[in-house]
Amino acid sequence: MSEYRDETMMLKTPFHSRVEAANELNEWDGWSGYTTPVAYTDVELEYFAIRNSTGVFDLSPMTKYRISGPDAEAYLNRLVTRDVSKIKIDRVGYVIWCDDEGQMMDDGTLFHLGKNDYRLCSYTRVMDWMSWAAMGFDVRIVDETSEVAALAVQGPTSCACLSAMGLTGLEELKPFGIKRFTFADTELMVSRTGFTGDLGYELWIEPQHAEALWDQLFAAGKHYMIKPIGSSALDLARIETGFLQAGVDFVPAQDTVRIGRSRSPFELGLSWLVDFEKPVFNGRKALLKESVEGSSYRLVFLDVEGNKPAANSFILVGPEQVGTVTSAAWCPTAKSNFAFAQVEAKYAEVGRELIAEIYYQRELHWTRLLAKCTVVAAAPFNPPRRRQTPAPMC
Amino acid sequence: MTDYDVIVVGAGHNGLVCAAYLARAGRKVLVVEANQQPGGGAATREFADGFSVSACAHWLTHLNPEVKRDLALEHHGLTLAARDLDSIGLDPGGQHVTVKGDSVDGPSISTGDKAAYQEFHRMTLKFSSLLANAFKLRPPKLVAGNFSDRLNLARLGLGMKLMGKQDMSELLRLALINIYDVMEERFDNELLKATLSFDGVLGAHMGPRSPNTVFGYLYRRVGDVYGFNGPAVVRGGMGGVGAALVEAANSHQVVCRTGVAVQDIMLKADRARGVRLVGGEEITAKLVVSNADPKTTFNKLVGLxxxxxxxxxxxxxxxxxxxAAKLHLALDGLPEFKGLSAQQLGQRLVIAPTMNYIEEAFNPAKYGEYSTAPAMDISIPSLHDASLAPAGKHVLSAIVQFAPYALRAGWESEKDKFKSLVIARIAEYAPGLEQLVTASELLTPVDLEQEFHMYGGHWHHGEISLDQIMFMRPFPGATQYGTAVDGLYLCGAGTHPGGGVMGLSGRNAAREIIKRGNLA
Known part of the structure; x- marks a missing residue:
């Protein structure tokens, strides 16, 4: 190869021309093979756009599987732990799926698009597992990641922005609902979903209309302080509202190498997503056993003393290490030093006091801090507008 | 209240053995069988007017003596028409090789080979005895810390140790290599090597150079530990085993319904609660035991x-x-094989002149084609049992390898071609055979699958190889005859110890069920 190559070999999302133009910092990261901005201008400003106006996140690299065919519902019911038949058409459900050992493989959102027609969005790429799970079912599974462009439009003015763009009646859409609009002679699907814990929507459209959608959205949102956001700001928002991130807060079971490093839904506080009323689903037997015998670990939310984020900290009880922090941040809106930690199950009750062993560096100087923290029941950020219908149009 | 304590799906020999043991222990047992004739692979088939033959397995080589005794099979009508037969490796020129128990003979056999065979026989019998010990017990689990499992594993290890340093290290060396290399190391005579090595690939998708073939050979030699000094012929054909087992089962009040196929195993949540027959009849039971192979059980009866x-x-x-395919010939008279006396005709005849011949027969099977020069294991049972053919007439049965299940061209169009080719191959050793044939049939693996409900037409309900034995049979993580579906057990050859008309899978499964108690 003699030719000099200055092009990245990463894939580009359908919004790339607009994302690139807006990315003043030129900071990029990889996400499932796509190049994706870490931040466009300033992480704090982007975060505050999510919380105070509207932040727009390009989520096109999100893995999307289209699952259809006569057995689609039955297939999904065996695949995921909750009862899929309860997710009505034009509704979205948060789902998790496990291996036979009842260990979490991933979580995702399941869009019920029509009778026996679903879209499953996930962090991991699991086509092999999905195909194995399809043995014995009349079902068609297509990876449509590159065939659907998607934007998350999140924040208190998001509904107003989108309405200004012409999506009338959107304010009536309930959380986890789906509404379809016509945009540039094609279908624009809008779901009231997101990863920020705030009022927000996700927009789904064919890739060739992506740039036009971006342009119209930003034109309409100009007076609502709309701002593109990168993955760092989103991460801050999702921690503040207590959303788990696969690969960060748990290792997808199929990626673990060492015994005991995967986690069950019970251990991650997701037991509400496990429905033992269903006859068979992957992990059922193991989870039933665990529900009787108890779990080894527990993911807890911690309110940490002080303002130093407890990133990667050990959690101590006396001198003994009983867990580790998986996600941590100073949460600006909640004004809380918040962390997720995996601790031994016996130390997980709400109100329990633990110690976070925090290390931080100032000008090459490392400091160790033993910060008191308390197990809390819920994440600190949970505004009413997240659920409010009709949605606020401020 | 359920209709039965246990329903056994399939009246194969293991299903009947399992049913009989369970009934003997006081369970109320129903056996349902799709075919009219019970016995599964131990069946006799009248393939032409007045001509009957063992339809699948044609020698009895493995029947476990404890099963035979416990179920009083002789009392219930099991009789051998002949036993301890020789295996004769056929030579096109008539210089045949005869394997007779621990000795080997033939005009081309050197004294060196004779001595080498005696030593080989001694050593392999020792190895097979070790296997026979493991066969009696449920397969130990490796992970769970169950005391009896640990003890059984320790016994297996101790058994190896007690063989002596030399034999133990030889076992460890041989177990994973192939029969071709072992034969090359030990013998000179090509025909002898081929005759012996064929035992390592019988019924398997393997050639002599395939790994696991030494294990296949040792597996077969377990029959020696059970008192068979060579193959035996059952009176009335292998169906005689099935018939005796039905009698034995009946004597313990097992209810046997034949000619009724099971549509599916009924489940309540993840627990088996009975069977639904084709036609809709539902029968409930506390436990369901499937004698079907694991693929049929899970693919069809339970549903993936x-x-x-x-x-x-x-x-x-x-x-x-x-x-492997089965060839059945109705013969107008006794065929003449070059260089074989009438007495020798009743022995087990093997067509496999060299190991390369077998390997070359296997090669096309890898690519979905049949052998143009197949290897064969031939029996003329009517010489021992006149009831199988009209007076003066005979039947010939041959196991033919290799005939792959998934034939690329499809068996429908190729079957007759293959049958003619096989008959012509035998006729090279028995000139004039074609003129004696009054009726013939070839059962391909596809036919065997349909006839005996064995997935892939595989006699052993799964390849007998080191990766599919003990706790890895039927698959890694299998739970000692139980399954992931509560109340559903497996008792067929797809479980430990495996295939061949042995009866241990059925017996071990029954023992495990009894041990776990009524509601396990």
Whole structure:
């Protein structure tokens, strides 16, 4: 190869021309093979756009599987732990799926698009597992990641922005609902979903209309302080509202190498997503056993003393290490030093006091801090507008 | 209240053995069988007017003596028409090789080979005795810390140790290599090597150079430990085993319904609660035991959607492609084989002149084609049992390898061609055979699958190889005859210890069920 190559070999999302133009910092990261901005201008400003106006996140690299065919519902019911038949058409459900050992493989959102027609969005790429799970079912599974462009439009003015763009009646859409609009002679699907814990929507459209959608959205949102956001700001928002991130807060079971490093839904506080009323689903037997015998670990939310984020900290009880922090941040809106930690199950009750062993560096100087923290029941950020219908149009 | 304590799906020999043991222990047992004739692979088939033959297995080589005694099979009518037969490796020129128990003879056999065979026989019998010990017990689990499992594993280890340093290290060396290399190391005579090595690939999708073939050989030699000094012929054909087992089962009040196929195993949540017959009749039971092979059990009877994905994958990955066909000939008179006396005709005749011949017969099977020069294991049972053919007439039965289940061209168009080719091959050793043939049939693995409900037409319900034995049979993580579906057990040859008309899978399964108690 003699030719000099200055092009990245990463894939580009359908919004790339607009994302690139807006990315003043030129900071990029990889996400499932796509190049994706870490931040466009300033992480704090982007975060505050999510919380105070509207932040727009390009989520096109999100893995999307289209699952259809006569057995689609039955297939999904065996695949995921909750009862899929309860997710009505034009509704979205948060789902998790496990291996036979009842260990979490991933979580995702399941869009019920029509009778026996679903879209499953996930962090991991699991086509092999999905195909194995399809043995014995009349079902068609297509990876449509590159065939659907998607934007998350999140924040208190998001509904107003989108309405200004012409999506009338959107304010009536309930959380986890789906509404379809016509945009540039094609279908624009809008779901009231997101990863920020705030009022927000996700927009789904064919890739060739992506740039036009971006342009119209930003034109309409100009007076609502709309701002593109990168993955760092989103991460801050999702921690503040207590959303788990696969690969960060748990290792997808199929990626673990060492015994005991995967986690069950019970251990991650997701037991509400496990429905033992269903006859068979992957992990059922193991989870039933665990529900009787108890779990080894527990993911807890911690309110940490002080303002130093407890990133990667050990959690101590006396001198003994009983867990580790998986996600941590100073949460600006909640004004809380918040962390997720995996601790031994016996130390997980709400109100329990633990110690976070925090290390931080100032000008090459490392400091160790033993910060008191308390197990809390819920994440600190949970505004009413997240659920409010009709949605606020401020 | 359920209709029965236990329903056994399939009246194969293991299903009947299991049913009889369970009934003997006081369970109320029903056996349902799709075919009219019970016995499964131990069946006799009248393939032409007045001519009957063992339809699948044609020698009795493995029947476990404890099963025979416990179920009083002789009392219930099991009789051998002949036993301790020789295996004769046929030579096109008539210089045949005869394997007779621990000795080998023939005009071309050197004294060196004779001595080498005696030593080989001694050593392999020792290895097979070790296997026979493991066969009696449920397969130990490796992970769970069950005391009796640990003890059984320790016994197996101790058994190896007690063989002596030399034999133990030889076992460890041989177990994983192939029969071709072992034969090359020990013998000079090509025909002898081929005759012996054929035992390592019988019924398997393997050639002599395939790994696991030494194990296949040792597996077969377990019959020696059970008191068979060579193959035996059952009076009335192998169906005689099935018939005796039915009698034995009946004597313990087992209810046997034949000619009724099971549509599916009924489940309540993840527990088996009975069977639904084709036609809709539902019968309930506390436990269901499937004598069907694991693929048929999970693919068809339970349904893959009703088990978890990891299990479905393990079921899919069981290697279970039949590679052997059965040829049945009705003969107008006794055929003449070059250089064989009438007495010798009644022995087990092997067509496999060299190991390369077998390997070359196997090669096309890898690519979905049949052998143009197949290897064969031939029996003329009517010489020992006149009831099988009209007076003065005979039947010939041959196991033919290799005939792959998934024939690329499809068996429908190729079957007759293959049959003619096989008959012509035998006729090279028995000139004039074609003129004696009054009726003939060839059962390909596809036919065997349909006839005996064995997935892939594989006699052993799954390849007998080191990766599919003990706790890895039918698949890794299998739970000692139990399954992931509560109340559903397996008792067929797809479980430890495996195939061949041995009866231990059925017996071990019954013992495990009894041990776990009524509601296990």
């Amino acid at each position: 959607p009703n088990v978890e994905t990891g299990l479905a994958r393990r079921v899919k990955n069981i290697r279970m492609q039949g590679g």
